[in-house]
Amino acid sequence: MGGDHGPSVVVPGAALALERKPDSRFIFFGDEKAVAPFLDKHPALKAASSIVHTDVAVRMDDKPSQALRQGRKTSSMWLAIDAVKNGQADVAVSAGNTGALMLMAALNLKTMAGVERPALAAIWPTSRGESVVLDMGATIGADGRQLVDFAVMGSAMARIVFDVEKPTVGLLNVGVEEMKGIEQVKEAAAILRAHDSDLVYHGFVEGDDIGKGTVDVVVTEGFTGNIALKTAEGTARQIARFLRDAMSSSWRAKLGYLLAKPAFDALRMRLDPNNSNGAVFLGVNGVVIKSHGGTNAQGFAAAVEVGHDMARYELLAKISAGLQTYDRNRDSTAVGAAQS
Amino acid sequence: MGGDHGPSVVVPGAALALERKPDSRFIFFGDEKAVAPFLDKHPALKAASSIVHTDVAVRMDDKPSQALRQGRKTSSMWLAIDAVKNGQADVAVSAGNTGALMLMAALNLKTMAGVERPALAAIWPTSRGESVVLDMGATIGADGRQLVDFAVMGSAMARIVFDVEKPTVGLLNVGVEEMKGIEQVKEAAAILRAHDSDLVYHGFVEGDDIGKGTVDVVVTEGFTGNIALKTAEGTARQIARFLRDAMSSSWRAKLGYLLAKPAFDALRMRLDPNNSNGAVFLGVNGVVIKSHGGTNAQGFAAAVEVGHDMARYELLAKISAGLQTYDRNRDSTAVGAAQS
Numbered sequence: 001m002g003g004d005h006g007p008s009v010v011v012p013g014a015a016l017a018l019e020r021k022p023d024s025r026f027i028f029f030g031d032e033k034a035v036a037p038f039l040d041k042h043p044a045l046k047a048a049s050s051i052v053h054t055d056v057a058v059r060m061d062d063k064p065s066q067a068l069r070q071g072r073k074t075s076s077m078w079l080a081i082d083a084v085k086n087g088q089a090d091v092a093v094s095a096g097n098t099g100a101l102m103l104m105a106a107l108n109l110k111t112m113a114g115v116e117r118p119a120l121a122a123i124w125p126t127s128r129g130e131s132v133v134l135d136m137g138a139t140i141g142a143d144g145r146q147l148v149d150f151a152v153m154g155s156a157m158a159r160i161v162f163d164v165e166k167p168t169v170g171l172l173n174v175g176v177e178e179m180k181g182i183e184q185v186k187e188a189a190a191i192l193r194a195h196d197s198d199l200v201y202h203g204f205v206e207g208d209d210i211g212k213g214t215v216d217v218v219v220t221e222g223f224t225g226n227i228a229l230k231t232a233e234g235t236a237r238q239i240a241r242f243l244r245d246a247m248s249s250s251w252r253a254k255l256g257y258l259l260a261k262p263a264f265d266a267l268r269m270r271l272d273p274n275n276s277n278g279a280v281f282l283g284v285n286g287v288v289i290k291s292h293g294g295t296n297a298q299g300f301a302a303a304v305e306v307g308h309d310m311a312r313y314e315l316l317a318k319i320s321a322g323l324q325t326y327d328r329n330r331d332s333t334a335v336g337a338a339q340s
Numbered sequence: 341m342g343g344d345h346g347p348s349v350v351v352p353g354a355a356l357a358l359e360r361k362p363d364s365r366f367i368f369f370g371d372e373k374a375v376a377p378f379l380d381k382h383p384a385l386k387a388a389s390s391i392v393h394t395d396v397a398v399r400m401d402d403k404p405s406q407a408l409r410q411g412r413k414t415s416s417m418w419l420a421i422d423a424v425k426n427g428q429a430d431v432a433v434s435a436g437n438t439g440a441l442m443l444m445a446a447l448n449l450k451t452m453a454g455v456e457r458p459a460l461a462a463i464w465p466t467s468r469g470e471s472v473v474l475d476m477g478a479t480i481g482a483d484g485r486q487l488v489d490f491a492v493m494g495s496a497m498a499r500i501v502f503d504v505e506k507p508t509v510g511l512l513n514v515g516v517e518e519m520k521g522i523e524q525v526k527e528a529a530a531i532l533r534a535h536d537s538d539l540v541y542h543g544f545v546e547g548d549d550i551g552k553g554t555v556d557v558v559v560t561e562g563f564t565g566n567i568a569l570k571t572a573e574g575t576a577r578q579i580a581r582f583l584r585d586a587m588s589s590s591w592r593a594k595l596g597y598l599l600a601k602p603a604f605d606a607l608r609m610r611l612d613p614n615n616s617n618g619a620v621f622l623g624v625n626g627v628v629i630k631s632h633g634g635t636n637a638q639g640f641a642a643a644v645e646v647g648h649d650m651a652r653y654e655l656l657a658k659i660s661a662g663l664q665t666y667d668r669n670r671d672s673t674a675v676g677a678a679q680s
Contacts, residue, residue, distance in 0.1 A: 063517070127578050137514050140522050174477050174566040177403070182480050182563055207570025211578040223522055224564045226514040230547025231568040235575040238467050238551035239611065243583070246607040247600060256600025260586075263593035267586040271579065 001030040001057035001076045002096020003293040003300075010095060011038035013291075013300025015045040020301070021308045027052055027089055029076035054079055058100045060293060067100035068107070077101060081108050084286035091307035093278075095291040095300060102138050102281055102290075109284040112316070114323045117142060118283030119150050119222070120290065121157055122229060123276045123306070128213030130276060132158045132167075137226030138281065144187025147171065147219055148326050151192060153282040154217040155199040156318035160309050166198055167216035170205030172224065180204065184221070197325040236271060274299030278306035282319070287311050341370040341397035341416045342436020343633040343640075350435060351378035353640025355385040360641070361648045367392055367429055369416035394419055398440045400633060407440035408447070417441060421448045424626035431647035433618075435631040435640060442478050442621055442630075449624040452656070454663045457482060458623030459490050459562070460630065461497055462569060463616045463646070468553030470616060472498045472507075477566030478621065484527025487511065487559055488666050491532060493622040494557040495539040496658035500649050502556055506538055510545030512560035512568070520544065524561070537665040576611060614639030618646030622659065627651050 003009060007030065014026050025048050028035045032053040039046045056075040058067040071078055077096055081104050083089035094101050102120065111118055119135035132154045135142070142150065151169045158167035171189055173181040178189070181204065192201040202215045207228060210218050220228070247257040247264075257264065269275070273292065277299035281288040287310045291303035343349060347370065354366050365388050368375045372393040379386045396415040398407040411418055417436055421444050423429035434441050442460065451458055459475035472494045475482070482490065491509045498507035511529055513521040518529070521544065532541040542555045547568060550558050560568070587597040587604075597604065609615070613632065617639035621628040627650045631643035 063519075127581055140514065172567060174480065174563055179403075207567040207572075208574030208577070210571055211574035220567070223514055224567050227512060227547040227560070227564050228567050228571040231550055231572050232547075232575040234548030234551035235572040236579060237548070239576060239579050241467055242607055242610055246603040246610075249603050249606065253600040253603035256596040256598070256603070258596070259599060260593040260596025263586040263589050263596070266589065267582055270582055270586075 001034070002060070002094045003291065003295065004060070004095075006030075007035045007038045009295065009297050009300050011035065011042065011045070012297035013295075014049070014304060015042040016297055016301035017304035017308070018045050018048055021305060024048065024304070024308055026050075027080075027083055029054060029080045029083070030057060031055060052079060052083075058097050060097050062097055062100060064097070064099035064103040067097060068103055071100070072104075078104050078108065081105050081286070081288065084288065085109055090311035091287040091289060093289040093291060093300075093304050093307050095293050095295060095303075098290055101288065105281055105284050105286070105288045109286040109288070111283050112285055112319060112323075114320075114327075115149050115153070115283040117146050117149070118281060119153060120279050121154055121282050122279045123161060124210060124218070124229075124232075125271075125276050126211055126213030130161070131210065131213055131216055131218055132161065133210060133218040133220075133225065133229070134282065135220065135222040135225045136229050136279060137222040140221070140223045142184060142221035144184050144191060147184060147188035147221065148191045149283070149323065150219045151188070151199060151201075151217065152197075152322035152326060153319050154219060156315055156322050157280055157282060157310070158216045159198075159318060160313040160315060161306070162216055164216065166200050168200045168202045169217040169219060170202045170209065170215035172210075172218055172220035172228070173204035173206065176204045176206065178204075188219070191326065195325055198322060233273070240271070275302060278303030280306065280310060280315070282315075285316070287315055341374070342400070342434045343631065343635065344400070344435075346370075347375045347378045349635065349637050349640050351375065351382065351385070352637035353635075354389070354644060355382040356637055356641035357644035357648070358385050358388060361645060364388065364644070364648055366390075367420075367423060369394060369419045369423070370397060371395060392419060392423075398437050400437050402437055402440060404437070404439035404443040407437060408443055411440070412444075418444050418448065421445050421626070421628065424628065425449055430651035431627040431629060433629040433631060433640075433644050433647050435633050435635060435643075438630055441628065445621055445624050445626070445628045449626040449628070451623050452625055452659060452663075454660075454667075455489050455493070455623040457486050457489070458621060459493060460619050461494055461622050462619045463501060464550060464558070464569075464572075465611075465616050466551055466553030470501070471550065471553055471556055471558055472501065473550060473558040473560075473565065473569070474622065475560065475562040475565045476569050476619060477562040480561070480563045482524060482561035484524050484531060487524060487528035487561065488531045489623070489663065490559045491528070491539060491541075491557065492537075492662035492666060493659050494559060496655055496662050497620055497622060497650070498556045499538075499658060500653040500655060501646070504556065506540050507556035508540045508542045509557040509559060510542045510549060510555035512550075512558055512564065513544035513546065516544045516546065518544075528559070531666065535665055538662060573613070580611070615642060618643030620646065620650060620655070625656070627655055
């Protein structure tokens with residue numbers, strides 16, 4: 001029921017995802033009267049789907065606490081997460097209210113053993129391809145240990161998305177020199193440096209390294225991560241607007257635009273945020289995917305596919321294995337050294 | 341001597357600035373042998389200039405502490421700042437090492453009465469025009485009071501740059517709802533809301549509001565501000581690269597590009613960071629301007645002009661007046677309320 005367009009995007013999106021991942025099966029949680037008509041248009045999807053009816057839906061502008069009060073155990077969002085908890089589903093995908101989704105997932109699925117704070121990880125298009133960037137705002141602030149958890153969880157995700165053995169990881173900072181930045185980041189750096197693990201610690205990276213694709217995984221706490229993501233989105237929209245203005249500024253420009261239209265279309269595709277849709281809520285006992293609320297069917301399908309792969313290639317097991325490398329007890333020396 | 345190009349950009353930049361602000365007078369601090377030949381090429385500038393020779397120059401990759409140790413009282417950077425302190429100059433402009441410039445300015449000029457932390461404020465091109473964004477990384481972290489100081493200092497600068505009486509000010513946050521974000525930001529919001537002053541407090545803004553130009557002044561602490569700025573720069577470069585790729589991807593695209601070239605040139609101009617060059621180091625007893633190290637003469641001239649206007653329209657007096665509104669004693673109630 002979530003997102004700006006509800007089942008009119010979610011159902012066709014699922015149909016697209018099914019074409020690409022034919023082993024998928026779907027359970028739609030929501031108002032049967034709203035969902036069924038869309039499902040009727042996609043017979044192959046209908047054959048692979050069931051509907052669990054509920055009248056209750058979290059609204060996009062509900063505060064998370066309010067959504068929880070009104071929708072606990074009854075809303076489509078809660079029931080979808082509950083299906084993951086009960087093993088009926090491997091993945092929950094929602095285009096709905098981000099804060100409510102994270103709160104319900106954390107409460108119902110609980111955080112994984114060894115993880116203090118979950119994180120929302122986005123797939124960020126770069127000049128080199130894509131990178132995983134986290135935390136996009138699941139929690140505000142993170143100490144050194146929690147940043148290391150983010151590095152481990154982001155690496156587990158990157159291993160699946162990019163099909164690499166040892167993803168490179170950078171800590172987002174205001175400079176690349178060792179003495180720069182806030183204490184928490186320096187502490188995380190000391191821990192990451194001190195361990196041999198299934199990730200390659202690259203060092204500090206700066207804001208412009210995200211777009212360059214300097215590393216596979218960029219780690220930061222949620223306040224900065226959220227602001228970096230939205231600043232980048234805002235900059236992209238601003239430049240797109242400037243480009244539109246320029247291309248309609250004269251008849252020569254308009255003619256040039258028409259001639260180059262296939263190239264502009266390819267550029268638009270390359271910049272289309274729907275291509276990299278599907279943020280992963282990492283650190284809870286289940287796979288929960290957040291789709292952009294404003295996405296189209298193509299974008300929702302991308303989010304479903306991310307979820308499919310996270311389940312198929314065992315995200316949770318990969319995270320657990322990664323966390324063991326940085327096991328609390330064995331860390332005490334490294335952390336002591338970092339804090340001194 | 342600073343920046344990637346030294347006097348070969350600084351001197352022609354000053355010449356351009358002199359054309360636009362004919363009442364300017366220049367003192368060049370640096371190696372006379374390096375500066376004089378460039379000055380000879382600009383007779384009008386030469387007539388309005390003097391050179392103070394020194395052999396010592398801060399290098400771009402010096403650590404600030406190292407630059408201070410080696411260049412205190414002797415380097416061109418220190419001497420330029422010293423000229424502001426001694427009243428020989430109204431403004432110091434440097435394209436050199438940012439960290440060294442801020443450290444030397446803070447040490448030599450001292451922070452203004454009532455200001456705990458200085459801030460580096462950039463002029464950020466937006467869809468609506470330009471905004472002042474601070475802190476770009478002068479200090480890491482800021483409490484609520486310090487964020488209020490940033491708001492006051494940024495407003496004083498915005499009043500000059502945009503020629504408005506009451507600039508609108510937004511606090512950068514992860515959401516616009518009152519209960520969102522980190523404590524420091526909420527505390528600053530409470531103080532700003534509680535006072536009638538010569539700025540209009542807009543409320544929280546998000547990362548994408550910077551590019552939209554939602555407010556005249558965007559306030560955040562230095563860690564997040566630095567990362568937001570560099571992320572935006574990185575995104576702009578990334579899209580420019582994608583656009584170049586697209587426009588050379590086929591003969592139709594190349595032809596279209598040629599036809600639309602004047603529009604592309606105008607777009608390039610609009611996106612040219614040299615146009616909005618000149619960050620202001622706010623909160624010290626003097627006007628200090630940081631130019632991009634990689635800028636061209638046009639960009640350096642822009643930085644000089646920013647400095648000219650900051651001096652001419654009395655930035656420091658405007659900041660002092662603004663700070664009085666939020667005078668420490670009168671604030672105790674509002675802050676108490678915000679912290680409770």
